Amino acid sequence: MTDNPQPQTATDTAAQEVAEQAHPWADLPPEHFRLLRLAALPTDRHTGARPLRFIQLGRVERLGKQQSLLRLTLQLPGQRVRKEQNILEVWADHEQRLVRFGPDKGLHVQPENRGLGRFMLAQGIAWARQHFAHYQVQHSPLPSKDAFTEEARARRDHCLQAQGFVVEYLDPLQIKAQCGAPRVSSLHGDWHTEKVQIVELLDAASMLQQADQSLREQEVKVRKLEERIEVFKREDGGLRFTITCLVAFCVFQAGLLIWIATR
Structure with missing residues (x-):
């Protein structure tokens, strides 16, 4: 026994027409x-x-x-x-x-x-x-x-x-x-x-090359600045220690003078 074909709906017909008209x-x-x-x-x-x-x-x-x-x-x-x-x-x-x-x-x-x-x-x-x-x-x-x-x-x-x-x-x-x-x-x-x-392709490659070169130059500059900052930090630490010693010495001298005066 064979199945009877189903009637084609309006939606299917429209879809078929669109498919046929599609370039x-x-x-x-x-x-x-x-x-x-x-x-x-x-x-x-x-x-x-x-x-x-x-x-x-x-x-x-x-x-x-x-x-x-x-x-x-x-x-x-x-x-x-x-x-x-x-x-x-x-x-x-x-x-x-x-x-x-x-x-x-x-x-x-x-x-x-x-x-x-x-x-x-x-x-x-x-x-x-x-x-x-x-x-x-x-x-x-x-x-x-x-x-x-x-x-x-x-x-x-x-x-x-x-x-x-x-x-x-x-x-x-x-x-x-x-x-x-x-x-x-x-x-x-x-x-x-x-x-x-x-x-153009060569221009794009040249732009990338220049950007990479500029990036490397910036990295070198940043590294040099970081090294200078480390030097300044070490110098700052030494100055802080010297200042602390001078303050302590001045306090000791002041205390000694007060003790001598009161004696």
Whole structure:
């Protein structure tokens, strides 16, 4: 006897459709890594201290006949971020000759206000200009939560416009907005190099070597200072003993003089 097949539920059907629609490049891990140096900046009243930091840039790209992809990710040592943060995707549709910058939920980078947003956009633009400079740029909606204050909206718009994107508001309250560009060639691939610097492998090795040499020099200085402190301690002990003997001698002399006077 064979079992009758169970009817497929709506949940199973939705899960199957999602699995079928999932792009094979959706979960590609980074394949190439580079070191980024975030320069120390003055403390910001909104984001707080901005010390010198080093983070890792991950990169993976695919060039296909129908689509191409560039995905950039930022990894912070000792810090975890949400899945949708620190990621930039650039999709190219060769049939429609269209380039789309993502993700759909917007570009969210941590740490904030360090120049990383412009840096990642510049890297994506440089890749798109290299391969698809004549493609059009798809208009992408801008999440309203990125502009919850006038200052945040101005900072976001300035970042996009500095890279060549055109920001358009779809309502009088300037809540719904989208950005795009006529062509990929009209975008700019520059960023604040004084804020974010790409550290090459030899430069990183040289920095480590200099740090190790500086550490050794500091250890020598500390050892010499400790030796001087020990010398001062010994001299201090000798002086204390001498002073104690002098005080005792003075007390003895005073007592002797008092005894002679009373006799």
